[in-house]
Amino acid sequence: MGESKRVDEAATLTGDRQPGIPDSMRAIVLHDVMKWSLDTVPVPEVPDGGMLVRxxxxxxxxxxxxxxxxxxxHVRFPWVLGHEICGDVVALGTGYTGRWRIADRLSIGPVVYDPGDPYCVEGRHELSANVREIGQQWPGGLAEYIAIPAESVAMGNILPAPEALEPEYAAIVEPGSSVVHAHERARTTIGDTVLVMGSGPIGCLHVAIARASGADRVFMSDIVAARLDLARAFEPDAIIDASREDVAARVAELTDGLGPTVVITANPSPQAPVDAVKMVAKGGRVVLFGGLPHGDSTPGVDLNIVHYQNIELIGLSRFAPRHFRRSLALLASGRVPGRKLVTHTLPLDDADAGIRAALDGTALKVVFKP
Ligand SMILES: [Zn+2]
Structure with a gap:
């Protein structure tokens, strides 16, 4: 009964749109590798069954x-990137049956799952084979408007953005989602000491989310001292500069010789899993969070350490809708401090400065506000 009412209601909304939507908009267009410009392009059509979002x-x-x-x-140039989005619904497409309405403020993640996939049926959406992404298969959000396809409305990551959460923080739910997934799999909790190897935005999220999960202490290491400086705002219990210090010795000292119970490799170095297995406590968990470079993904991890010391190696990639939901809740409550993560909030006019700051690592997280 409830279902038929909702379909009727949706029917009246089909083709609904806010007045004043322009024909053209500004977007950061990637024309080739390392070649982008701020262009004027047509505002996307409202997709059938989908939404147009400002x-x-x-x-x-x-x-x-x-x-x-x-x-x-998956990307053919010219292309609009950007998949960490907060925006307002301004139009609904023909045949739209979603739950969102005009003027709803949404937090939109990129991943669109295949509802028929056997892993989705099992609740393990992260393993779904035919995953598609906004910003890859569909144009992204570094623009004034974005078309949200019907597939995303049906089986993507879309949640109402809490009113009190600034759009620049409601936009960045996606990176935290995989990190939430990592600590779910690692079962991070009270009593744990966690070492995060890598101090980029993902490493910083690991510090915050390990804490939110209950970890007693969280340490962070990196080989790039300048990056560690940016990460200081997250106040890890120890910051270890791997370019000058022996990380294993320092971590052993910090844990009375036992080692951290959880080690996260939040960097792309093939050496990280080798070191992680050597440093982790007996019976501990190593989360292989960072993917390794193609052609260099078979490091010499000592599996006898894994065997004799009962270590769990946890592979980790992607996330399920529940992780997206939890990541948004962490941002909304401040347990993930968005204002520490987002070091640069910029208008599209500053596309050059923002992209360059992100590329050269002087920014932790860049967010554009069109
Ligand atoms: Zn992302």
Whole structure:
């Protein structure tokens, strides 16, 4: 009964749109590897069954930076990147049956799952085979407007953005989602000491979310001292500069020789898992969070340590809708401090400065506000 009422209601909304939507908009267009410009382009059509959203904020992600540097197999130039989005719904497409309405403020993540996939049926959406992403298969949010496809409305990551949360923080739910997933799999809790190897935005999220999970103490290491400086705002219990200090010795000292119970490799170095297995406490968990470079992904991890010391190696990639939901809750409550993570909030006019700050690592997180 409830279902038929909702369909009727949706029918009246079909084709609904706010007045004053322009024909053209500004967007950061990637024309080739390392070549972008702020262009005027048509406002996207409202997709059938989907929505048109006015973008209030869009984060620049590590994966966007990889695409800017070296392209992406799903991306054909010219292309609009950006998949960490907060915006207001301004139009609904023909045949729309979603739950969102005109003027709703939404936090929109990129991943769109295949509802028929057997892993989705099991609640393990992160393993779904035919995953598609806004910013890869569909144009992204580094623009004044974005079309949200019907597939995303049906099986993506979309949540109402809490009113009290600024759009620049409501936009960046996605990177925290995988980190929430990591600590769920690592079962991080009271009594744990956690070492995060890597101090980029993801490493910083690990510090905050390990704490929120109950960890007693969280340490952070990096080989780039300048990056560690940016991460200081997250107040890890110890900051270890791996370019000058022996991380294993320092971590052993900090844990009375036992080692951290959880070690997270939040960097792309093949050496990280090798070291993580040596440093982790007996019976501890190592989360392989960072993907390794193609052709250099078979490091010499000593599996006898894993065997004799009962260590769990946890592979980790992507996330499920519940992790997106929890990541938003962490930002909304301040347990993930968005204002410490987002070091640069910029208008589209400053596309150059923002992209360059992210590329050269002088920014932790860049968010554009069109
Ligand atoms: Zn991202």
């Amino acid at each position: 973008v209030l904020a869009c984060g620049l992600c590590g994966s966007d930076l990889r695409t800017i540097r070296s392209g992406h197999r």
